[in-house]
Amino acid sequence: MNLINIKAVSRKEFYHLIRDFRSMYLAFIIPLLLILMFGYALSLDVDNVKTMVVDHDRTELSRDFIRKLDASSYFKVIYHLRDTVAAIRYLDQGSTTMAVVIPPGWTEDIKADREAQMQVLLDGSDPNFASLSRGYITAFVEAYNRDRFIDFLNRSGKERIEPPVDGRIRVWFNEDLESQNFIVPGIIAIIIMIVGAMLTSLVIAREYENGTMETVRSLPIRGGEFLIGKAIPYFLIALTDVLVAVFMGQVLFGVVMKSSFWLMVLASTIYISVALSLGLLISIATKSQLVANQIAILVTFLPSMLLSNFVFPVENMPKVFQLLTYIVPATYFIDILNGLYLRGLGLDHLWPSYLVLVGMLVVLSNIGFAILKKEGM
Amino acid sequence: MPGYGNDCSGNTDSPLLGTPLVQLEDVSKHFGLIEAVSHVSLQVESGSIFGLVGSDGAGKSTLLRMVATMIKPSSGKIVIDGLDVMSQKMRVKPLIGYMPQRFGLYQDLTVGENIDFFMDIFGIFGAERGKRRERYLGFSNLLPFVDRLAGALSGGMKQKLGLACVLVHQPKVLILDEPTNGVDPVSRQEFWDILGEMRQGGMTILISTAYLDEGEKCDHMGLMHKSRILGIANPEEFRSHYPNLEEAMIHRIKEVDEGLIYDRFGL
């Protein structure tokens, strides 16, 4: 290994990169867009649902209900309206997504032990959002009922009554059930594949297509030096992208790493290297930018996209796909990131995934070296 | 018949010729069933220009690529400055400057960045770096264009930049594959002027060309046809038996095509 040669190739590759609009776009703009887009669009969590209330009952109790509704973090009462017609108009405009209508005589029904009904109008144009909102309002009403019941018993009975069995679901690891907690690791895995594999799949094919490979091969430079030199600029960019993604995940979406930051950097370093060797290998093997790009999308980008649970959960996929995930590097990387992000695990639990990634790196890079050597480098 | 090249090593009048620096012994190259180079033996003497003249498909590029360590001969032996090209590739490479037929410059790099890349690889740094840059870009009149992208140069300028790049580490042996193909006459002349100067400085040059007038500028020329070297002589010798070089060539090629002779060139 000759460091001078590696530096020479890196410097040259860096010039190619900054002069190529498409590469710059893939390296910097796309990752940023991905973070913002997925972060917002896919944050499926519902909070502060803009809610209108139509209170026909106008009693102490109905006002209490509305006050509690507004106080909950899931709902934000923004309009108090006179009738349902106005509520429907606002729903149509899209300025709010939910209306709660309390009919006249609601309190009386409750006091008389009759079934007290209430109407909820939901904007169903985003089914996901609507179903979540429905779940929240149902849960809210149940909780309200329970509180009322206990309150009633406590006041009428002589001794305090313990609440009946209170079934609550405790969600481990992603306790606030926020989807961006799952999404940030996925975004990082995808960004690395875009920068690491899709970009680099072009770089050696480009040398073949432009006839510069013949020039390079005539120079006293070894295949390994050439590959490492080529990879360095992309490595730095990918790592920068990862750090930006982590930072933005924290600042914009409040996704905080539970475990060590440096373990994340280590995992990213190994995974980026895997992606780079894969991209370079594709480039060497195909020698054509067009073919290389398509293969790169097929074997690197798509699998990490599918595996990152962006499209649908892996456990819902056909068995064959589930088995396929074992040979896809993203599986292990996402596994590590989920461990670090959500569970606060350390190397003592995650080392097998690290090891698999290192193994993949060794295999892929050696195949690349071997092919270049066969080509006479 | 081995050693066409030996025939003319003694009877030359060039004062600069010395010991053979590049030696090919019975070199052949097959691509599957195609025999691109067939039993070629030749020697290039130190400080001389050897021209490989032949039409398209004759096997010139294949021959030069073997000398330049790019591909391995199927059989035979190539020695440059006492080093075996096959087994000591990494030691041979610094000795040679090779400009392929389709010389790949980095089009998106400037003239200066292209030559810098070559200097980086050959470890030319410090004060020497500036001097070499000045010298070789100056030779090729490219100094005013250092900041221009190589892709924006004319064909002739590109070839001269290519030459500057392969010269910048001051190789002992320069291998050029049809460097002036498609280049305008003025640039061609300039190109050959540079080669002349390099030769004066003691550089050994192996060049292929399809132009006969360029063959005449060489100290020796080898006529290549259908994968074989039909003869090696200096241009005067070629001419001596015919009114001009062109006729000599055509005559010789015809003879071989008709399967008439396999002996030495017209003598």
Ligand SMILES: Nc1ncnc2c1ncn2[C@@H]1O[C@H](COP(=O)(O)OP(=O)(O)O)[C@@H](O)[C@H]1O
């Ligand atoms: N890499 C290769 N694979 C297969 N055939 C080749 C290859 N390179 C050259 N040839 C064949 O070898 C012959 C000589 O080609 P070449 O050396 O390029 O001739 P020239 O440079 O004189 O035009 C041609 O028939 C060509 O098709």
Ligand SMILES: [Mg+2]
């Ligand atoms: Mg050729």
